[in-house]
Amino acid sequence: MSQLIDLLSALPFEWARYGFMRNALVAVVLVSPLFAIMGTLVVNNRMAFFSDAIGHASLTGLGLGVLLGLADPLLALVAFSMFLGIGILVLHRVTRSSMDTIISLCMSFSIALGIVLLSRGGNFNRFSHYLIGDLLSITPQEIGWLLLTLLVVGGGLLFFYNRILLIGLNDSLARSRGLNTWWIQVFFVASIVMVVTMNLSWVGILIINSMLILPAAAARNLAGNTRQYVFFAIAIALVSGVCGLLISYYSDTASGATIVLVAMGFYFLTLVIKALRHQ
Amino acid sequence: MPSSPDHHKGIAPHQCGQCCTHIDKISVTLDRNPIIEDVSLHLHCGELTTIVGPNGAGKSTLLKALLGEVAHTGAIHFHPVFGPDREDAPAIGYVPQSLDFDRFSPFSVSDLFAASLSRYPVPLGCRPDVRKSALAALASVEAECLLDRKLGKLSGGELQRVLLALSLTPLPNLLLLDEPVSGIDLPGRELFYRTVSELRHKFDLSILMVSHDLAGIAPVSDRIVFLDRRVVCIGTPAEVLVNGDFRHAFGLDLEDRP
Secondary structure, three states, X not given: OXXXXXXXXXXXXXXXXOHHHHXXXXXXXXXXXXXXXXXXXXXXXXXXXXXXXXXXXXXXXXXXXXXXXXXXXXXXXXXXXXXXXXXXXXXXXXXXXXXXXXXXXXXXXXXXXXXXXXXXXXXXXXXXXXXHOOHHHOOHHHHHHHHHHHHHHHXXXXXXXHHHHHHHHOHHHHHHOOOOHHXXXXXXXXXXXXXXXXHHHHHOOOXXXXXXXXXXXXXXXXXXXXXXXXXXHHHHHHHHHHHHHHHHHHHOOOHHHHHHHHHHHHHHHHHHHHHXXXX | OOOOOHHHOOOOOOOOOOEEEEEEEEEEEEOOEEEEEEEEEEEEXXXXXXXXXXXXXXXXXXXXXXHOOOOOEEEEEEOOOOOOOOOOOOOEEEEOOOOOOOOOOOOEXXXXXXXXXXXXXXXXXXXXXXXXHHHHHHHXXXXXXXXXXXXXXXXXXXXXXXXXXXXXXXXXXXXXEEOOOOOOXXXXXXXXXXXXXXXHHHOOOOEXXXXXXXXXXXXXXXXXXXXXXXXXXXXXXXXXXXXXXHHHHOOOHHHHOO
């Protein structure tokens, strides 16, 4: 993996001389399309609040990992977020309360528990890099993991894309077409959890949901069908990812947040294009 | 154009007329409240049966029980006239009341058909054969021109016709229509009823429709079921329209007084 990434050092730019920038660039290019495809489904199925909750709930996963004395809390993080994600689905099904109430409850619970666990002994600052994220610290080994996530989750998403799309449109209609809506929803939730938790440490808890939502939200303003929707979302995610990373290098700012700002710029641009088209 | 269902092979339309679906003593209880009790119905091929009843009579619940969305007691039997009994997996077509969906979503009519009929991922494009069957289905409801329109930009009547076309692909054993014309203007309603009525004969379909629109359904229905938690009366439109309980429930008995 690292030899492949080193080929980038042939690029005639100042930043290409640094290993951390080459790693970051590869990570962005790998992950942006996955975020974009998933984002189109998250926005369509009105799950934006859900994915936000999964991001925030990871505080508790971190806390548990620290409590258990794990060197890398990623495993605890994935396990807890998965538990919470499926838990929200089950609670929604059992109590028949509205989804946003249940998400809100679970999110408040897990943020509070996470802060309690992590602030024990007054050392919360040690974990603040999880809030903001650190793209430049990504290692070739982690990029290997990202590639694996991309292949597994991305492949699964494409395979189930039609079914997830139908469920998001209307549950009864999907059921009458013979779909097992429950298990498809469980798969979708599990893949949201995987994508969010695997990318948390370099994007940051506070902004990971914008990475998911913004490209899709912008693409909606331009697209006339699902194919264009996904295509525009991938393009916007890639361009804002790469531009945001390079801007953050020259302006010495946090990369994740800079990428989000560029994506936000694209969103406003698409709003303007949409308004002009309607005139 | 969808072809006739297997169990009708060799039978000319209009001639089947046999019992295709037996609904046998269906009851649904939600949170200990009985919603529907002991509902038994026989649905025939080539017939349009309409369920009417006051709000909370359990009309939609009955459809949900048929769709397998709510737990129920009693049994539902599907009887294909020819061929092996396929009671476990009947094809049910369903047109929901009003599709509650995100109108700003970039979701086209062709996407809807592609997502429903094929597993080839919609973002990678629509297969020509899927497009062809979508066009054929839309043609049967006079809506070919809607194929590349966004679902959110359709009028209420257009959307219901698209959903009707989708529910006919593949051709179902039983077609369920849940208040398909609520919120549609009068010309849209008339077109929808005319289309359903034609499809019934053309494909020898067994159709169960829930409706509030008394004036509109009487001329097109073969049978009307007046449901108020249980089946109060059942018969041809002419029979049910003079039933005392029915006239009372819909306030028609006030007109009867001198």
